[in-house]
Amino acid sequence: MIKESDLKILFREDEIQASIAKLGEKINSDYGEEDLHLICVLKGAVMFMTDLSKHLKMPVNMEFIRLSSYGSGFTSSGKVHAVDISLPDLNGKNVLIVEDIIDTGHTAKFLVDFINHNFKAKSLKFCSLLDKKIKREVEIDADYHCLDVDDKFLVGFGLDYDGFYRNLPYIGYI
Ligand code: IMP
Ligand code: MG
Numbered sequence: 001m002i003k004e005s006d007l008k009i010l011f012r013e014d015e016i017q018a019s020i021a022k023l024g025e026k027i028n029s030d031y032g033e034e035d036l037h038l039i040c041v042l043k044g045a046v047m048f049m050t051d052l053s054k055h056l057k058m059p060v061n062m063e064f065i066r067l068s069s070y071g072s073g074f075t076s077s078g079k080v081h082a083v084d085i086s087l088p089d090l091n092g093k094n095v096l097i098v099e100d101i102i103d104t105g106h107t108a109k110f111l112v113d114f115i116n117h118n119f120k121a122k123s124l125k126f127c128s129l130l131d132k133k134i135k136r137e138v139e140i141d142a143d144y145h146c147l148d149v150d151d152k153f154l155v156g157f158g159l160d161y162d163g164f165y166r167n168l169p170y171i172g173y174i
Pocket of ligand 1: 076
């Protein structure tokens with residue numbers, strides 16, 4: 001078990017919150033008063049989505065799906081496991097997928113393909129708190145992201161190691 005005292009801080013709480021507020025403004029200006037359907041990828045994106053949603057000024061709808069791709073280790077398996085992907089009718093809706101981090105990109109690609117295959121959304125965008133571009137294995141880019149990260153295993157603000165540390169208000173690494 002990693003001890004919290006062994007973690008080094010990568011992004012402080014105030015840095016994370018400032019970047020989320022900035023992203024909120026950008027999304028407000030891009031969508032105006034149009035309804036927006038946020039899809040939170042559990043469990044990692046829960047903190048990010050709730051904080052981001054408080055900055056949004058348009059009518060917002062929230063859905064939650066649960067995927068997993070990391071096992072209990074430090075590297076992405078590349079296989080996406082849909083634990084619960086039940087969604088309402090998204091035809092004709094502005095859909096914004098909200099993720100904690102894009103790493104290999106498999107999860108993002110799986111979700112974008114899944115929604116495009118099942119619905120004809122009015123718009124579909126992908127938003128991630130963190131972008132670990134160096135690890136990308138499939139060609140996919142976030143339409144929006146807050147912070148760039150390099151190849152470190154991160155915990156906090158939704159990100160876990162073996163289920164723990166999601167509750168930290170900052171992002172750290174070992
Ligand atoms: P991808 O499919 O490889 O892009 O991985 C995306 C998922 O892996 C994210 O939604 C996270 O849940 C998890 N993940 C990727 N990097 C990290 C990390 O540094 N710490 C914790 N979880 C991570
Ligand atoms: Mg995740």
